[in-house]
Amino acid sequence: xxxxxxxxxxxxxxxxxxxxxxxxxxxxxxxxxxxxxxxxxxxxxxxxxxxxxxxxxxxxxxxxxxxxxxxxxxxxxxxxxxxxxxxxxxxxxxxxxxxxxxxxxxxxxxxxxxxxxxxxxxxxxxxxxxxxxxxxxxxxxxxxxxxxxxxxxxxxxxxxxxxxxxxxxxxxxxxxxxxxxxxxxxxxxxxxxxxxxxxxxxxxxxxxxxxxxxxxxxxxxxxxxxxxxxxxxxxxxxxxxxxxxxxxxxxxxxxxxxxxxxxxxxxxxxxxxxxxxxxxxxxxxxxxxxxxxxxxxxxxxxxxxxxxxxxxxx
Ligand code: GDP
Numbered sequence: 007x008x009x010x011x012x013x014x015x016x017x018x019x020x021x022x023x024x025x026x027x028x029x030x031x032x033x034x035x036x037x038x039x040x041x042x043x044x045x046x047x048x049x050x051x052x053x054x055x056x057x058x059x060x061x062x063x064x065x066x067x068x069x070x071x072x073x074x075x076x077x078x079x080x081x082x083x084x085x086x087x088x089x090x091x092x093x094x095x096x097x098x099x100x101x102x103x104x105x106x107x108x109x110x111x112x113x114x115x116x117x118x119x120x121x122x123x124x125x126x127x128x129x130x131x132x133x134x135x136x137x138x139x140x141x142x143x144x145x146x147x148x149x150x151x152x153x154x155x156x157x158x159x160x161x162x163x164x165x166x167x168x169x170x171x172x173x174x175x176x177x178x179x180x181x182x183x184x185x186x187x188x189x190x191x192x193x194x195x196x197x198x199x200x201x202x203x204x205x206x207x208x209x210x211x212x213x214x215x216x217x218x219x220x221x222x223x224x225x226x227x228x229x230x231x232x233x234x235x236x237x238x239x240x241x242x243x244x245x246x247x248x249x250x251x252x253x254x255x256x257x258x259x260x261x262x263x264x265x266x267x268x269x270x271x272x273x274x275x276x277x278x279x280x281x282x283x284x285x286x287x288x289x290x291x292x293x294x295x296x297x298x299x300x301x302x303x304x305x306x307x308x309x310x311x312x313x314x315x316x317x318x319x320x
Pocket of ligand 1: 020
């Protein structure tokens with residue numbers, strides 16, 4: 007049975023429209039109607055983060071559509087966040103590449119897409135802003151193919167499906183000349199082309215910690231994809247380290263992602279992306295959370311250090 011979950015990262019050069027696109031998809035999924043955060047732009051929550059003291063460099067959003075949960079994880083485009091991008095790529099099963107229909111791929115498109123290609127992820131390409139007078143969507147299609155070739159895409163990656171549209175006006179089509187209707191063609195492509203996560207609902211709880219966030223009330227929150235079983239408040243979890251150390255703890259809270267930053271959740275089942283607060287002070291990225299002490303820790307995933315180091319002038 008394949009899971010009705012899709013986990014994907016969104017990649018775009020700044021201003022190419024990823025915030026607007028995610029907002030449109032949220033609306034197509036009806037999230038805003040159920041959510042009091044109606045007026046807020048979902049992924050643009052930096053101010054809110056500062057205000058609440060949470061640090062979420064990679065922001066996650068969940069869209070519910072036709073019985074599917076589509077988790078979209080934002081990726082920072084700047085080379086300073088190379089390690090961050092790698093972590094995101096390890097949580098997802100495909101990427102949504104958003105490219106401006108007049109400017110074509112730019113530096114940040116290339117930087118993040120390279121990481122996705124290296125991780126073996128398949129892209130769906132969205133040529134955005136085709137409503138603009140200077141848009142040349144078919145030229146941009148060719149530029150994206152050139153970029154994929156240049157980044158050593160394999161055959162499957164190179165055969166990426168394309169969608170053309172306007173995030174601002176809320177339509178996407180399979181071809182630029184098709185009738186301009188709604189976001190359904192893009193949502194369908196996501197369901198069809200992004201593989202379902204490989205995760206066993208019957209197995210004991212297992213999660214690779216891919217990011218650490220901070221919550222003022224419950225402290226460190228371990229974020230990652232649930233690779234097996236499920237997790238909820240009150241469960242006992244074990245932090246398993248490669249060196250054999252095991253730390254037992256109780257889940258105080260789980261977080262899921264919706265329109266705005268993090269929200270409390272009922273828990274999370276196999277294949278989903280979740281934040282787990284279990285009062286484990288020293289849990290780190292790359293480590294394993296498991297439902298029992300007998301499970302094997304996942305191989306520690308080494309993540310490259312940031313590609314650009316901080317420079318201070320004296
Ligand atoms: P981000 O930096 O990739 O998140 O880009 P935003 O979503 O913030 O969009 C940047 C600017 O482009 C904003 O002024 C948007 O209103 C505008 N924009 C986004 N999508 C479209 C589109 O499809 N058509 C047009 N004309 N403008 C768009």
